[in-house]
Amino acid sequence: MSLLIKLRSFLHNLFSVRSVEADLDHELQSHLEMLIEENLRSGMSPNEARRAAQIDLGGLEQVKEQVRDERLANWLHSVISDSRYALRQLRKNPGFTTVAVLTLALGIGVNIAMFSIADAVALRPLDVKDAARIIRMWNKKVSGAYAADPGFSWPEFEAFRSGSHSLSGIVASDRRGVLLRHGEETRQLLANIVSPNYFDVLGIKPARGRLFVADEFPAPDAPHPIVFSFDFWQREYNGDPQIVGKTVVANQLECMVVGILPRTYRGTEAFLNPDVYVPLPTWYAMNSSERIHYEAADVREFQLLGKLQPGVSPVQAQVELAAIQKLVNDQLPKADPDRLVTVKLDLDEKRQSLGTVVLLLLCITGLVLLIACANVVNLLLARAEARRTEIAMRLAIGASRLRLVRQLLTEMLVLACIAGVFAYLFADWIIHLLPSLMPPIFGFNFRMDARTAAFAVAVSILTVFIAGIAPALGSMRTSIAATAKEHATSGRRTGRLKNVLVVVEVAISAMLLIAAGLLIRTLIAVRSQDLGFDQARKMLIVTFDNTGDSADQYQAFLLQALERLPAAPGVQSVAFAGRIPMWESGGGAYKLVWIPGFNTGWGEEGVRVNYTAVSPGYFSTIGTRIVRGRPINARDNQTSEPVAVINEMSARSLWPGQDPIGQHFRIGGSRGKDVEVVGIAQDGHYNEPIEDPRPYMFLPMAQDPSGDTVLLISTKLDPRSLVGSIRSQLRSIDPNVRVLATTTLQEHMRVALFANRILVKLVTSVGVLALILAAIGLYGVISYSVSRSTHEIGVRMALGAAPSDILWSVIARGATLALTGVVLGLLAAVAFRSVMASMLFGVRPADPLTFVLVAFVLLSVTLLACYVPAWRATRVDPVVALRYE
């Protein structure tokens, strides 16, 4: 009740200022008149009566002011009037306002953008219902060691789903490639194969159509449903709403597009945004053997996500699930008993795995904001001096110092608000630019939302305090007396502070540029390192689909292509491979290698060695050296003795101190196929641009036929120019073969190095931004000091100093600051080198070349920033300068 009254008074005071004021005025007037009447009645003369009444009242305006102070909306009124005053002040100094707003907008904007990125990558929960209760599950060994295959088997999933009381829902998914035919075109897509309850449990509502019904077996004549992701729908169908309900052919099966996912849902994996979602029944309808595969107890390829019941902790869930898991795996003969389910909240997992990189990037942009603040502090200090007279005047006529500080902070707040708006627009622009800079497959959902806006407000307010408090406190020290003695010692203290700030700015940008330089050197080192193949080679990479071919037909196609394609114009050599290095298909394919007498620690099973199947000509086509022995050739076919080429690392670790050529091993455990080592290939990088040497082997494609195959064509021409002729050649060899995608080795390597490149781009642009801000800062300080010493310069010129003397003395002043900053920055970079070390490759954190280059760039830019005011100083006309005083 009383709150309601207060609220009403507050609003009344706020919005009907006029009537409230008039009311007060009338009340006091009538009070005065009643006092006069009283006095008249007690026998005073009219003049006396009025005078006495006025004395008694004690000043109409003061009383009014006292009443106003008591009012609830009072503080707001003064804030509004302060803001109005601030706006007037800012409008009066357009130069100052523009520079300050731009500087702050850049500094704040880059932070908002980085926060938005950090939020999308590591901080924000998944875009699903009750995201805080979503858990991830993976398997470890019972000992706690990491298991090679952390996924789950179908029986485990089923047991969890029916037996768990700690979870309100659990979903299984796996990612696979799907060939989608729509009209004439065939495309290879990334599909998420999901349990039908997937969207139900995650609480996702479709943008169009419907999602899956959590019904295990659909009616036999019902269409097989699939769902498109929003991005894929936009990219491939231009957001055509007609597609819902249409039939498409996926992996030879007619499926119905039943719905489109919402824009916000980009999958549950940061780095993968599946194009299409296929429920398991649809997937099994595409290929019935998949059901046998997936439902076996020893196939553990499902990734599980669960939703905790409210109030249940991940640990409780883990205890329960582990008990269920043990029960089910003990019953099934083929299941692996050495597995222990591990449960973690999705959000914790995400923050732990990506948190440090994100934190580092936020620190870097935080430094840029500090630079921007330093610039604005310098501007404010310069202006505070210009305004000392005004402030002293206001103090003299009785403004309280606290009121003045509030006024100055309000001014800063207004500045930050304007800058905040520009910053938000700037960040918005960056965020919308981002998706075009990265492969569409990425699941990051960059957006500006309420969280970003809140962050923007917080950073802007923080900026007000960082940048505003020092000048405001400085102005509080203004003494009325000192201002009378203008040009005494006033500028010295703030002058020193300004110099310190500029030095810090230069130092920070030096650190950022060194970080950028080191990352660029890393990228160069990664690119120029020996990856175990010739990454500079001009090569066309073709993926294709051969559904419809029998195994024999397919082998015949491979042989014919190897025979006929080299004759095509421009083609140098041709080869097939199961995968090429850094290929998107993970590279986890392995064979169990068992060597008699070699203690593998895996018992009869053998050791896992990653491999790829290759055709004759592979090594020469991709440029991998055969160190010893021979490569795989055309005589290694189905009927000949099985052979293998291993890499140097395998040779060292499997046959230490022996000659591996001619040695035999078995593939698939102790009773597996006997294989002879015929050659040793140089070590290479197989999965990541930066990785440690690992054992690897190459098997003849004819002896290890596998489904996926990549065609490599090396050429002297532009690889893209061959696409047309290769496509028609392949078709003429085998009409069942359809080209899915073509790329060049160069493009392939660009994608492989994507993470390194984006880091370089980010850090470099932030570093350059810092450099620009530092240059502006230095320019501001030097210009200001030149304008302050116009008098001195005039005197020196009148005494016969040459313009070049003036020029050099001003530049020297700036150069001293810049040099100090650069030296401090370089020292700091050396001190912090361990932070960078983990992100570098092929370059030391204290790389002399980078340091020298950064110092050179920084000094050149900063000297240029000093040159302009220095040159202006030489134009000082001594007569004008001296008269100016």
Place this chain on the structure above:
Amino acid sequence: MPHEPTTLLQGTLDLLILKSLLAGEMHGLGVSRRIEQITSGTFAVKPGSLFPALHRMEEQGWISSFWGDSENNRRAKFYRLTKPGRKQLELETKRWGRISWAIAQALQAS
């Protein structure tokens, strides 16, 4: 007439205003004169303290105001006690009783 420092009056003034309005609705000058009367001239409330207090108490909802005619047929702003105001008066009276008793005790102790 001794002028009491406002700091001491801070809590007391509200109490005195509420108490004087208990007698019926009155305008600012009336309140001021009534306080003088009931405190036997110990407190003379200056407009600089009176009006801010009246406005504050109105915002609190303890008193309400309306424009009416004074005893000399002059337009004046009148104040009257509200229900929450009466409750507040009771509360303040009790509180003041406790305080004055405690102060008296303290002063009697040697």
